Amino acid sequence: MTAHATPHPAGHTASAAAGRPLMTASGVEKSYRRGIWPARHAQAVLKGANLELLPGEVVGLVGENGSGKSTLMKVLFGELAPDAGTVEHVGRLGYCPQEPVVYERLTCDEHFELFGHAYRMNPADEHTSRRRLYETLGFTRYAGTRADQLSGGTLSKLNLGLALLADPEVLLLDEPYAGFDFDTYLRFWDLVAERRAAGRSVLIISHFVVDEHRFDRIVQLHDGTTHDRPPHDRPSE
Numbered sequence: 345m346t347a348h349a350t351p352h353p354a355g356h357t358a359s360a361a362a363g364r365p366l367m368t369a370s371g372v373e374k375s376y377r378r379g380i381w382p383a384r385h386a387q388a389v390l391k392g393a394n395l396e397l398l399p400g401e402v403v404g405l406v407g408e409n410g411s412g413k414s415t416l417m418k419v420l421f422g423e424l425a426p427d428a429g430t431v432e433h434v435g436r437l438g439y440c441p442q443e444p445v446v447y448e449r450l451t452c453d454e455h456f457e458l459f460g461h462a463y464r465m466n467p468a469d470e471h472t473s474r475r476r477l478y479e480t481l482g483f484t485r486y487a488g489t490r491a492d493q494l495s496g497g498t499l500s501k502l503n504l505g506l507a508l509l510a511d512p513e514v515l516l517l518d519e520p521y522a523g524f525d526f527d528t529y530l531r532f533w534d535l536v537a538e539r540r541a542a543g544r545s546v547l548i549i550s551h552f553v554v555d556e557h558r559f560d561r562i563v564q565l566h567d568g569t570t571h572d573r574p575p576h577d578r579p580s581e
């Protein structure tokens with residue numbers, strides 16, 4: 345369950361109103377141990393990555409396969425501890441991992457109920473949010489279906505819905521729309537636009553150049569460090 349959210353510390357709204365970053369990562373380093381003895385070695389994936397997410401910003405995280413995008417996102421969410429560096433955030437975090445983390449035997453409704461409890465939402469708010477997510481993402485008819493009987497695309501909708509349930513200040517999405525049909529894909533971007541308008545921050549790992557105009561800013565991960573993508577590398581709109 346912690347794959348999708350963290351509790352809600354006090355004082356989050358004041359910071360968003362002041363326009364201070366909702367998330368700041370500085371000097372993040374992370375290595376993985378690889379191989380078996382005597383060839384065991386550490387592979388440095390992040391070598392001082394920095395990231396700042398401001399209220400109302402939708403930021404794209406790009407980089408070639410294996411550059412460390414998912415690793416950075418896991419560190420931002422707190423699923424992985426960095427070897428060095430700091431990550432701070434304000435308010436609630438929503439996280440949509442690349443591989444859906446769900447309970448096979450629970451229905452979609454039961455997932456929302458469970459996550460609503462974990463977020464300490466009151467049941468009426470949870471129901472309203474759940475209904476809206478079913479409608480927006482188009483999977484109301486699967487409310488009573490168990491996760492192990494869902495198609496890949498519907499599972500992705502549930503994964504995203506759980507990350508959005510509690511209206512998090514910071515939303516971290518790891519390739520969230522890979523399995524979506526075109527209508528859902530467009531509705532996904534409507535949801536993202538709503539979050540921007542509400543002063544929330546969204547970080548999205550994306551491989552699609554055609555989506556780059558939808559971001560306010562693009563951060564590229566290369567050789568373990570983050571770089572702002574220069575405007576001239578962006579496609580014309």
Ligand SMILES: Nc1ncnc2c1ncn2[C@@H]1O[C@H](COP(=O)(O)OP(=O)(O)OP(=O)(O)O)[C@@H](O)[C@H]1O
Pocket residue numbers: 376377378389407408409410411412413414415416
């Ligand atoms: N748990 C792990 N143990 C060891 N190595 C790992 C682990 N997770 C990732 N790696 C390695 O770290 C590097 C970065 O992986 P990561 O998944 O963060 O990259 P990515 O940019 O998200 O890739 P992609 O675009 O293919 O999704 C890769 O070389 C990968 O093999």
